[in-house]
Every structure is written in C-alpha cells, then in structure tokens.
Amino acid sequence: MSGKDPLVNSLQSRRQLLIEESELQRVELVRSWLTMAEGAHALAGRARTIGSIGVAAATVVAGVAAFQRRNPVVAINKKPSWVGSIFNGAQLASAVWLALRRPPR
Secondary structure (H helix, E strand, O other), X not given: OOOOOHHHHHHHHHHHHHXXXXXXXXXXXXXXXXXXXXXXXXXXXXXXXXXXXXXXXXXXXXXXXXXXXXXXXXXXXXXXXXXXXXXXXXXXXXXXXXXXXXXXX
C-alpha cells in the first residue's frame, strides 16, 4: 500500500461532497426566501392600495349618505334601513382604518 487508507479517502471525499451539497442548498434556500419576500412586499403594497381605495370609497359613500338625510327624526317603532346601516358601518370602518393604519413613510 502507499500509506493512505482508501476507506479514509473515500469518507473524506464523501464528506466534502456533502458539505458542498449543503452549501448549494443553503444558497438556493436564501434565493427562494428573497423571492418569497419580494412577493410578500408586492402583495402588501397591493393590499395597501386596495385598502386606501376602499377607505376613500366608504368615506365618499358615508358623506353622500349624510348629505342625503332629510328627516333625521325616525319613528320609534320603525326599523332603520339596511342601506343606512351599511353606510354607518362604512363610516365607522373608515374612521377605524384611518386611526389604526400606519403613517405613510
């Protein structure tokens, strides 16, 4: 023999291959994570845009409903309109949204 054990060389080679494979998997994981993070940021941006449009629409609808009220006195036994309830809910939702959302950067 030449002094080197073939089993040791084989184990060292296998170990080195496993280390290299692990490094490749780590790089691929980081790449996937960055791609997923970019997608999440894009989705958050779209959600903020849609939320802003929704708040603006609800505020406009609530404002129009407030100006259209002609007789604020409602009969005691009369049930409130479901449309009015929706407008009131939209107004409340817009107020809560504006109060809780993060300030613009």
